[in-house]
Amino acid sequence: MFESGLKSDDSRYRKSGLQNSELNKRLFPFYVRVNKKDLNVPLAEPDHIIEVQANSYEIELYKKIQKESYSSFESTIKLIEIGCVPFKCYQDINLINNLTNSDDEVKLTSKLCKFLSVVKENNNKCVVWCTFVDTIRIVTKLLNNNGIYAKSIYGETKQEDRDKIIDEFNYGELKVIVTNPATLAESVSLHKSCHEAHYLE
Numbered sequence: 045m046f047e048s049g050l051k052s053d054d055s056r057y058r059k060s061g062l063q064n065s066e067l068n069k070r071l072f073p074f075y076v077r078v079n080k081k082d083l084n085v086p087l088a089e090p091d092h093i094i095e096v097q098a099n100s101y102e103i104e105l106y107k108k109i110q111k112e113s114y115s116s117f118e119s120t121i122k123l124i125e126i127g128c129v130p131f132k133c134y135q136d137i138n139l140i141n142n143l144t145n146s147d148d149e150v151k152l153t154s155k156l157c158k159f160l161s162v163v164k165e166n167n168n169k170c171v172v173w174c175t176f177v178d179t180i181r182i183v184t185k186l187l188n189n190n191g192i193y194a195k196s197i198y199g200e201t202k203q204e205d206r207d208k209i210i211d212e213f214n215y216g217e218l219k220v221i222v223t224n225p226a227t228l229a230e231s232v233s234l235h236k237s238c239h240e241a242h243y244l245e
Contacts, residue, residue: 086239096158102126124245127155128179156183159244160190163220169213169238172222175245183244184222194220198227213237 109122174180180196187194195209195218212218214237
């Protein structure tokens with residue numbers, strides 16, 4: 045059995061994000077986790093909830109979804125999607141054509157418009173949490189189209205690409221990671237370079 049002389053209050057234990065790699069190799073398939081207190085991560089600030097008024101097209105779509113005979117689950121999903129991907133919420137796309145996105149441009153919903161203004165104003169590295177893959181793709185395109193360097197990580201992203209994106213975010217020029225909790229919530233620590241998150245859905 046391997047016995048380590050490193051303790052959680054040992055400066056050698058804390059000195060970098062790679063400090064436990066050798067220990068984890070020795071312990072495999074078990075591993076060492078470091079808690080936020082060990083890493084001197086600042087306490088979380090209170091959430092800031094931003095209310096956004098839906099525009100007339102979004103309100104019209106909301107009413108149409110309420111009138112349709114969807115299941116309660118499907119209706120809930122569609123109502124959530126209105127804020128970012130409204131073109132998926134109704135069969136007749138032509139009715140809300142001005143809210144759809146093309147290959148060259150992302151048309152802003154009320155929520156995305158406010159989100160973009162907040163990210164620009166804060167001008168910090170941040171993580172954007174979404175629920176739907178369509179939202180992840182749209183938000184990543186929106187940010188890059190507006191001069192904010194962003195990349196996305198979701199289920200289809202290869203592990204090698206994930207690692208590169210995370211390294212670029214922690215140590216490089218990447219400004220924003222757009223992802224979902226199912227993919228990144230528990231597996232990655234981004235505290236070294238980021239203390240700001242946006243929850244879109």
